[in-house]
Amino acid sequence: MSGTSKGARSREQRQQRIVDHVLNQGSASASELTELVGVSLMTVHRDLDELVRRGLLRKFHGGVSAQPSTVFEGSSEYRMGAQRSQKEAIARTALTLVEPGGSILLDDSTSALAVARLLADIGPLTVATNYLPAIEVLKQLPEVHLICLGGNYSATHDSFLGLPCIEAVGALSVDMAFLSTSAMNATMTYHQEHELVQVKRAMLAAAETNVLLMDSSKMPRKALHRMAPLSDYDRLVIDDGADEELVAAARDVIPTMIAPIES
The missing domain is CATH 1.10.10.10 (Winged helix-like DNA-binding domain superfamily/Winged helix DNA-binding domain)
Known part of the structure; x- marks a missing residue:
């Protein structure tokens, strides 16, 4: 050498x-x-x-x-190790919304990745995602028809972004989208990076039903960019460590499911 x-x-x-x-x-x-x-x-x-x-x-x-900070989202590797039990609990609860034969869209969040890891026994399904770790999981599932949403690869997020990804999402019409973001309060969701905001907004527009997956560490918080009002989602799934006042306020806006964290 x-x-x-x-x-x-x-x-x-x-x-x-x-x-x-x-x-x-x-x-x-x-x-x-x-x-x-x-x-x-x-x-x-x-x-x-x-x-x-x-x-x-x-x-x-x-x-x-x-x-993460208000202007910086942690890398994919960091996010995978953060709040794991909360995300797994949220995924188990969100899974009850998935029906065989349907089509779903997963964003590049580690909360959506936790959902992907539970899809082996629910099929057939059509699943579209721009998140490379989710693609690696889903490609091994014989009952899943996988649609990979390409674009400009981001090493930080380990996902595909940019205009090509937005156009690929815009060509779809799915039953349900599972999304997460960096921060929320009782009325608004936020993200640090404009490029991800654009992709996630396209995903919101592509689904009949939008499910927001949020672990309790993200609330109540803000980040640099407003992504979408809470009312733009159809259902919120959060873990049972969330602030009770925020949960009550969220329930006034959309149906909210509480995910119990297993010890």
């Missing part, structure tokens, strides 16, 4: 250690990461700049974070 190849491999391994550490801890300082990987502070800052450019982490004064 050439020196250049060895150096590239070493950099990849070091950056993966940094990402794994920040994903596990939520955030870390540059000096902490310097000690972790055993290189200079300047090298760590170069690594962090590259990881931020790739959308895996975000910088703040004094350190780096994998956690």
Whole structure:
């Protein structure tokens, strides 16, 4: 192996250690990461700049974070590890809405991915999604007719976005869409990134029934962009850790299902 190849491999391994550490801890300082990987502070800052450019982490004064903010959605890898029991509970409850022979649309949320993982025993189904992890799950299910919604690949979200994806969604008319977003209050849903807002709005328009999947960590919160009023959805599924006042207010707008979290 050439020196250049060895150096590239070493950099990849070091950056993966940094990402794994920040994903596990939520955030870390540059000096902490310097000690972790055993290189200079300047090298760590170069690594962090590259990881931020790739959308895996975000910088703040004094350190780096994998956690979402009002303007930054966590990477797909981070979101997969967050609120797992809540998302699994929400998926189990949402699954009761799915009927064999129907067509459903899944967005690139990890909540919708949790639904995809439960579809093996419900078929036949037609399922469309732009989320690569969901595609990997669904392609193995013989009773699922899978429609892959292509577009511009985003490594941060591990999904396909942009105008090609919006046009692909616009060509569909499905029975039900399962969507999630980064934040909500009693009247509005929000997301940090305009590009994802556009795709999710197209999905809302493509389905007869829209189901909003929201774990309790996302409420009540706001993000940079308004996505859609709560009234634009037909049903809300949330876990039983949600704020009681918000649940009561949401029920005044749309039917709301409470998902019990199994211990």
